[in-house]
Amino acid sequence: MKQLLITSGVRKISFILVMAMSIQLTSYAQVPTTTSIVLRSDELKLVSSFVSFYQKKVNDAATLLKNAGKTAQQAACELLIKNYSEAAVAEALKTIYLSTYGQVFNIYLQCGENLPTTLDAIEAVYKISVDAAVAVARAAGKTALEVADAIYKTYAVFEDVAAASLKKAGYTAIQTALAIKQVYDIGAQTTMEMLKLAGYTAMQAAEAIKTAYATATNQLVEFMLAAGYNAANDIANALKTYYNLGAQAAAAAMKDAGITSKKIGKALKDIYGQSTSSIANILKAIGYSASTIAKVIIQELGNTVNTAGNVLKDLGFSAQTVANALKAAGATAAQVGDVLKNIFNMTASAVSSTLKNAGYAADAIGSFLQSAFNMAADAVMALLGGG
Numbered sequence: 386m387k388q389l390l391i392t393s394g395v396r397k398i399s400f401i402l403v404m405a406m407s408i409q410l411t412s413y414a415q416v417p418t419t420t421s422i423v424l425r426s427d428e429l430k431l432v433s434s435f436v437s438f439y440q441k442k443v444n445d446a447a448t449l450l451k452n453a454g455k456t457a458q459q460a461a462c463e464l465l466i467k468n469y470s471e472a473a474v475a476e477a478l479k480t481i482y483l484s485t486y487g488q489v490f491n492i493y494l495q496c497g498e499n500l501p502t503t504l505d506a507i508e509a510v511y512k513i514s515v516d517a518a519v520a521v522a523r524a525a526g527k528t529a530l531e532v533a534d535a536i537y538k539t540y541a542v543f544e545d546v547a548a549a550s551l552k553k554a555g556y557t558a559i560q561t562a563l564a565i566k567q568v569y570d571i572g573a574q575t576t577m578e579m580l581k582l583a584g585y586t587a588m589q590a591a592e593a594i595k596t597a598y599a600t601a602t603n604q605l606v607e608f609m610l611a612a613g614y615n616a617a618n619d620i621a622n623a624l625k626t627y628y629n630l631g632a633q634a635a636a637a638a639m640k641d642a643g644i645t646s647k648k649i650g651k652a653l654k655d656i657y658g659q660s661t662s663s664i665a666n667i668l669k670a671i672g673y674s675a676s677t678i679a680k681v682i683i684q685e686l687g688n689t690v691n692t693a694g695n696v697l698k699d700l701g702f703s704a705q706t707v708a709n710a711l712k713a714a715g716a717t718a719a720q721v722g723d724v725l726k727n728i729f730n731m732t733a734s735a736v737s738s739t740l741k742n743a744g745y746a747a748d749a750i751g752s753f754l755q756s757a758f759n760m761a762a763d764a765v766m767a768l769l770g771g772g
Contacts, residue, residue, distance in 0.1 A: 439473060440477075443470075443474060444480055446477070457478055457482040457488065458492045461489075470506075471502055474506070475489050475509070475510040476510045479510055486513055489511075490504075500534075508539055508540070515542055516553055516554070518535075518540070519554040522554075523554040523555060523556065528560070528564075529563065530568070533561075544579050548565055549582065551564065552585060557589070557593075558593035559592060559593045561580065561583065561593070562590075562593035563596070563597050573608055577594050578611070578612045581613050587619035587620070588622060590614060592623075595628070606620055606639060606644075610644075617645075621656040632659055633667045633671065636649050636667050637671045639652070646668060646673055646678075647680065647685040649668070650682075651685055654686060661686055662696050664686070665682060668681060669700050675707065675709070676710040678697065678700070679707075679714040680714045683714045683716070684715070690714075693711060693714065694724030695724075698728055704735075707724065707725075708721050709743050711724065712744060712745065718740055719752070719753045722736050722740055722750070722753040722757060725740070726757055726758075737754060737768050740753070750769065751766070751769055754768065
């Protein structure tokens, strides 16, 4: 026993070819399906003989037309009008007229055949790939929607394959998004993921999703992250370009989506051109602590501890809060002590107490006090002992 697979597709064929060539069913379900029937060996032989007989009949008709001076297009149109199957006529054009699949494609369209039927016939005869089918359709001026619909019906491909083929053929992200949205009835999140898999850039995908789904800013950020577009700069750029968001609004949207403070800080600098003090102001405004801001200023933006101290002081944080924040960002006792002495204008006693409360060791504090305030060792020991 042998199996004859019946796959989804659309093909207008005669009753004989239903038996003899490919016995097709059409599936309009969302997920392409495959069904099997079983034929006996003698039945397969009968089918094979029908195929040969029918194809010979079409080839003979095509030969007569060619000998009569008919062009390949004229012959194809006459044969199709006489209700010979599209696949059999395509085979005759290939055999008798030596036509390429690209030529047959254009001939069929000139004869009035629709795109799914045309691709179905060409695939049956020339066994061309999905990418080749999409390329020839685009060259003929077909829209992404028309092509996506046709390859779904002919090749039963899923949305990831459709998106990738449309991208390779040169369709824009917007065209691809609108096409797979309609053909596959999928949401914005899935479409974003398909665009990423197809190789579209973050900016292209963001514009496409906004256009196709009128997506809100917070949804766009979430969709981009879920699809793998996780570069904060790309997300910030999309928010700025397609939603006209200001720096603080973009930072808040990214924070809400779980993007780290360091990435947000870098994006504010790279995409919005914000200064260190402006970035710190924005980070404070959207709810970040002094410690977090200090880490961004020093570790991500590459500023000195003194710069961070100045910025934090200007934001209104107390000396103790600034000392705690700078320590959390990795600053030494000497670096923090210098900030307290020169930026907050604190006395040796106040500096000692603040550094101690921030958690620095006594020997580190003492070393700084001796150096910065030119204090004798016994004076330092007395201060630390009393601090």
